[in-house]
Amino acid sequence: MVDEQGRVSGQQFSEKPVLRLARKDILGIQEMSASEISLILDTAESFKEVSTREIKKVPTLRGKTVINLFYEASTRTRTSFEIAAKRLSADTINISTSTSSVAKGETLIDTAKNLEAMNPDCIIIRHSASGAPHLLARLMRVPVINAGDGAHEHPTQALLDLFTVREKKGKLAGLNVAIVGDILHSRVARSNIYGFTKMGAEVHLAGPRTMMPAGVEKLGVRWHSNLREVVPQADVIMMLRIQLERQGSGFFPTLREYSRFFGLNLEVLKEAKPEVLIMHPGPMNRGVEISPEVADGPFSVILDQVTNGVAVRMALLYLLVGGERETDRSSV
């Protein structure tokens, strides 16, 4: 519980949090431990309730500056981070490529160093280049959160997915999780593979062979060429967005063909477990990878994912920014 003064579990926001992450940045799930993930999910539980209050705001990050640096367009992720920061009373600054001096040819590093010089407390970055957030994190003192880098990782998406499954199923260990679609190009899939396997779930992938990364078995998961092979055992079915522009590019022949073999519809869902969870990171191509009846049906937790995204991001901002650091103590 977070009370109206922003105290989490009985501690006041201006004190060091009892619970601390042992890292400066959130770059990927690959480097996280199960206990770190659990700490984040537990903290998110406390913050979820804030968004259901009459006054959806705690003073936890008052006087902190959070920068959203988005080199790729995004509604949901940027909005989710912005709402999370504002409900913690942080000041938020949005920078998107269309309005940035990227057009003037400045390097990413120079842009970031310049922003850091303005004394922000956290930089959230989305970039089309894999590894861009890691580069920044290495060069900056300020916490960096990866909001999606190329086809590499999207750790906050995986954390909200883990949160949603844990909330609905009461556990993660031992669950059978099917991830379906274009694994090769999906940072969401990659982060979720790391996340679910670390938490003790069994991950099965389904999708065209052309869309499977080479050596995917080394990640501790199994590939299936047929959606119907993974559905009956699955506790969770996570559908990935297919990039429409890949049609006819050698990855798959047509959307219709793709949909026929890897689209989730009521017909396929008949073979699923009675308590199965249907997930999708959005934005959905309705009628392609998922039918409207399934997306809006009783097993879908797609909107819960979005709701939980705010809670998870509040938790991350709290854990990374909320506590005083030793180096800040002197200036108080």
Added chain:
Amino acid sequence: MVDEQGRVSGQQFSEKPVLRLARKDILGIQEMSASEISLILDTAESFKEVSTREIKKVPTLRGKTVINLFYEASTRTRTSFEIAAKRLSADTINISTSTSSVAKGETLIDTAKNLEAMNPDCIIIRHSASGAPHLLARLMRVPVINAGDGAHEHPTQALLDLFTVREKKGKLAGLNVAIVGDILHSRVARSNIYGFTKMGAEVHLAGPRTMMPAGVEKLGVRWHSNLREVVPQADVIMMLRIQLERQGSGFFPTLREYSRFFGLNLEVLKEAKPEVLIMHPGPMNRGVEISPEVADGPFSVILDQVTNGVAVRMALLYLLVGGERETDRSSV
């Protein structure tokens, strides 16, 4: 009066407002009653004074989240809503098409449902498709305000226009109101026709026949093919923006021709009543539908309209969002 604690007419912001709208959304003037309109205008009067204070802010909507979802570019309307929300202490989120995942082909409904899942308190939408706000309002629990939908309605513009006339004239009933220009494509005209007739004013339209909607008389107004026919009786002359791109499209031959017949200049204004009010929703084409001398002259209330827009939008946000709802009570 709104005091510094955000109390309106002696009631505290955390209590149920004494005055309540009996609707969840503001979609159009067509479906509003005269008493609802009066309630909004009365409430706006209380809020107008806030923007003249040294500290232009009341805590009325602290901890509330207001989303501006703009699918069409806008300076004035988006800024007016954003300022209104901020002066009520709400958190505001701006989403415009250029930065949204609309580019990724998500449906309007999915975008809106996703935003709703983040627990906002109000969604303000501008969209080029008539009826888009109504669709959202039907599907969502959260209040929706129409900030302009296609050529359909722009209810907050009409409310601020009504407010401005009532403020200057002391009444609405019995006034003679002339609306001049491209009625056919104007959501401003449509909302104002509904608004002024409901409040008991007599509305006259002037403009080229090609720019009059079929059956306009059924709305209780009269069409005139000549500006000079409506000017002498008018208490209010509302000039509409002409879309420059319609030139030569069959609606009118040239801007010069249009301006000659339907432009308001000092010459035409000579025939007007001594206390006439000149209005324009902006942005103006100076020298086309209105001459600079008239736009900036003593009868112009064009900037009052803008000032009043903030007050009217504060009132709407207060009435729709400010009070606790029964359904929220349980979570307090």
Added chain:
Amino acid sequence: MVDEQGRVSGQQFSEKPVLRLARKDILGIQEMSASEISLILDTAESFKEVSTREIKKVPTLRGKTVINLFYEASTRTRTSFEIAAKRLSADTINISTSTSSVAKGETLIDTAKNLEAMNPDCIIIRHSASGAPHLLARLMRVPVINAGDGAHEHPTQALLDLFTVREKKGKLAGLNVAIVGDILHSRVARSNIYGFTKMGAEVHLAGPRTMMPAGVEKLGVRWHSNLREVVPQADVIMMLRIQLERQGSGFFPTLREYSRFFGLNLEVLKEAKPEVLIMHPGPMNRGVEISPEVADGPFSVILDQVTNGVAVRMALLYLLVGGERETDRSSV
């Protein structure tokens, strides 16, 4: 010092500041006196400390509305102003050309008058046309800050540069300042020439003859055709950004050629004084006007400039907006 209640030097934010600028607007350094500049720099010193606090926020401008009206893209300047305003607790509104009704052809004046009608407390404007901020300032009651107008002035950049040099050198008078590059097209150079000469420094310019404004000597500065002529005496070397698109345009033949004659690298720097300061307004073309070793080297104060930009802009907002004006008194 600014305390947590926003008092500067013992005065409370709701009282008239003891220190007042005798002007409504900040349009250019040309019209400022040395004592005004000193007042701004002194005030900025008080505010610099705020950004190093645990809670980087003072209530000084609570309930004030600050509008960033940017007709040219900018990351650093817009972000710097936005952070400055937020750390003073002002509400900020961002308007950029891409989302504005400029596309609809409204004049700059109408846009500005409309914004003014919403009762903001300050308008910050960047525009590609020299003199645009001056035009607005003349027509509006609200304070206007020039965030860069064409090739004319960028006064807040010069003020932060002056602040940085004064902070590092303890003085401005008597210093030897070299400004290097495309003086002709640089509003940064122009504002700095005015600023440093007013404060008693000696300014030397180096750059291709094609990039020197005619009659530059009348500004009290000296032109050198060779970078190596100005380096040995300089206490400060300010490198300007070269516009890559001017290559081959008659101003200079190739970037390589330009870099060879006017680029600052370790080799050239060998001839500099041991305590020289290297400055650049950003964004940098690394390897063109400045080598990475110099930009990131021990003499570089480039990131200090950015940090100080926030402090200087906080000071300006405080001085222009923070105090009650006589005309406002009546409404309190």
